[in-house]
Amino acid sequence: METAAPTHWWHLRDDGRVQCDLCPPHCSLHEGRRGLCFGRQRLGGAIVLTTYGRSSGLAVDPIEKKPLFHFHPGSTVLSFGTAGCNLACRFCQNWDISKAVQDDILGVAAQAGRRGCRSVAFTYNDPVAFHEYAVDPALACRARGLATVAVTNGCVDPEPREEFYAVMDAANIDLKSFDDAFYRRYFGGRLAPVLDTLEYVARHSPAWLEVTTLLIPGLNDSPAEVAALSAWVAEHLGPDTPLHLSAFHPAYRMTDRPPTSPAVWPRHAAGPGRRACASSTPAM
Numbered sequence: 001m002e003t004a005a006p007t008h009w010w011h012l013r014d015d016g017r018v019q020c021d022l023c024p025p026h027c028s029l030h031e032g033r034r035g036l037c038f039g040r041q042r043l044g045g046a047i048v049l050t051t052y053g054r055s056s057g058l059a060v061d062p063i064e065k066k067p068l069f070h071f072h073p074g075s076t077v078l079s080f081g082t083a084g085c086n087l088a089c090r091f092c093q094n095w096d097i098s099k100a101v102q103d104d105i106l107g108v109a110a111q112a113g114r115r116g117c118r119s120v121a122f123t124y125n126d127p128v129a130f131h132e133y134a135v136d137p138a139l140a141c142r143a144r145g146l147a148t149v150a151v152t153n154g155c156v157d158p159e160p161r162e163e164f165y166a167v168m169d170a171a172n173i174d175l176k177s178f179d180d181a182f183y184r185r186y187f188g189g190r191l192a193p194v195l196d197t198l199e200y201v202a203r204h205s206p207a208w209l210e211v212t213t214l215l216i217p218g219l220n221d222s223p224a225e226v227a228a229l230s231a232w233v234a235e236h237l238g239p240d241t242p243l244h245l246s247a248f249h250p251a252y253r254m255t256d257r258p259p260t261s262p263a264v265w266p267r268h269a270a271g272p273g274r275r276a277c278a279s280s281t282p283a284m
Helices: 108-114 127-143 158-165 180-187 191-204 223-237 262-269
Strands: 010-012 018-020 040-043 046-049 057-062 076-081 119-122 147-152 170-174 208-215 243-247 276-279
Touching (some): 018 046, 108 119, 108 127, 127 147, 170 191, 180 191, 191 208, 208 223
Parallel strands (some): 076 119, 147 170, 243 276
Antiparallel strands (some): 010 018, 057 076
């Protein structure tokens, strides 16, 4: 059975629907309906989180797999997520999790301690979708001396964002493209909220920041776009912000594209003001 936990990032609209105020889709729901993320549902006139206290995956990983190359390097991290996501990426590498609604109960901080991990990563699906079940375990982790990591797409509204990043020690944020039309067509999202979140984390939060861009052959891997994206990162986030260029693998609703060729790395990984890390694994 699902666990319904109260949430507070919502308000009642004049038309009788309840609007979620957690992230940019701002889903407006009638009774019983779920938002885009699947995990948030209107019940009894309020929005509840149906996946609180439940996890769809649990694994001990090297921290570099998140990917974070400059945050506790060489350590292990307990990775977990729930179900659902607030974007609809056609090539989702974890679609069986992000589009699911049921999972298993786990104690996050206790599990990490027993497994000798130095940190806990909220990952697999986007942690904004299970905001309350990321914030509460993050506080429990800090009480045990564990660091917290968010692996996220950056789509979150300003007020919940402040609450979320106040309890995160590090973040890897996907900057999926530098083209707003591309965000709308392939992710069902917008570019501007992601850029805003990146600047907020870099300038106003205590979290260590690294950025990942998944290069999809023929769609967002042109030298011009990667150069523009890299220049923005250097100018707005700082020239020492690590940028990971990650390899695409055909999945979910985008199996018509080939995997990213290793030949693209030399042309993207070097350049003025660019500090890039090539990776063959997806960020999530």
